Amino acid sequence: MHAAARARWHPLLGRHVVTAALGRGHDVATFTRGVSGAPPEGVRALHGDRDDPDALARALGEWTPELVVDTSCQTRAAASNAAAALGGVHAYVLVSSLNAYRNWPPGPIGPEDGEPTWDTDEDAYGPIKAFAERELAAAVDGRLLTARVGLITGPHYPVHRLGWWLERIARGGRVAVPAEGARQPITLVDARDLAAWLVGMAEAGRTGAVNATGPAGLTTLGGLLDVCRAVTGGDAEWAPVPEARLLAAGVEEWVHLPLWLRQELARTAWDVDESRARDLGISTQPLRETVADTWAWLRAHERPPLPAGLLAPGLPPDLEATLLPTR
Known part of the structure; x- marks a missing residue:
């Protein structure tokens, strides 16, 4: 059985899907542009641009x-081209996003069949994902x-969110953290758990929409940072900064302080019904293992380049210095 003629290489999830x-025991093919690293040995490495209407069919032969x-x-053209070339497969698993929902963020998001998705022609991430869902479902x-x-993390992730916190906390000293944000709920899924589950869903021929997130109540942002401190062994001291001061100083949520959201978003953003994913057997390894494995990978490898179009996460040292409260 052949596992996949996959999409353009997702720099975190794709490699773990291939490994799984x-x-x-699958005969695996990857379909990439060949610019974000070679796939593992033992696969058919197919190359092409998914926005080219002939590329996938030409690569498959x-x-x-x-x-x-x-x-x-990631584009409407990619969805349409995949639909044209792969409409006859036995099972197709598409990695979409919570952004496909009209109401996320801020949420909350209930069971999948009761939540509206985007149906507009906007050239934005959420509407494009919703379009891809419809296009491929029909094909x-x-x-x-x-x-x-939702939030995926783990080793090999080039968007340096968790990694920035790990490195900053490992340096020690006083670390500016969001005061109210420390209590915000957050949930994430390890890319390795998600990848194994995706392959299993394809094998089983499961269908429909699934909110494939980490479990509700997994942790808080403060709890995650505590795990980072324990894993790195640093002597970091939290210096809580009120949200009003962060915003007044121009601190951007999710960018300058990775994984932090303003209170008005944070209180519902991770309130997502993931019961169907649990019923279908998605698993979640302990948070400490994900963090520890990510830290081990960071120390052993050169950081991969940031995907095009994304801002580098992290709080500039000069900005952090202005935020640290006086003793």
Whole structure:
């Protein structure tokens, strides 16, 4: 059985999907532009641009996959081209996003079938993901599982959010943290857990939409930072800064202080019904293991380049210095 003729390489999730599929004995193909690193040994490395209407069919040639795990689909053209080339597969798993919902953020998000998704022509991430869901569902005629994911993390992640906190906390000293934000709930899923589950869903031919997030109540932002301090062994001291002061100083949520959201968003953003994912067997390894493995990877590898178009996460030292309260 062939595991996947996959989408453009997602720099975190894609490699773990390949690893999971190879480990389960599949004949695996990847479809990438070849610019974000070579796939593991033992796969068919197909190359092309998904926005090119002929690229995927040309790369596949006479080979037809049975199962697809699509970890990208970032444009409307990519969705339409995949639908045209892969409509005959036995099962198609699309990695979508909570952004496909009209009401997220801030949420909350209830069961999948009761929440509206975007149906506009806007060239924005959420509407594009919702379009891809519709386009591929029509092409594969009821053989699509849509995994609407939230915050993914783990080793090999080039968007340096958790990694920035780990490195900053490891340096020690007084660390500016959001005062009210420390209590905000947060949930994340380890890319390795998600990848194994995605491959299993393709094998089982599961269909429909699934909120594929970490479990509700997993931790708080403050709890996550405490785990980072314990894992790095640093002597960091939290210096809480009130939200009003952060915003007045121009601190950008999610960027300058990665994973932090303003209170008006944070109180519902991670209130997502993930009961169907739990029923379908998605697992979550202990948070400390995810953080520890990420820290070990950071220390052993050169940091990968940031994906194009994204701002580098982290609080500039000069800005942090102005925020630290006097003793």
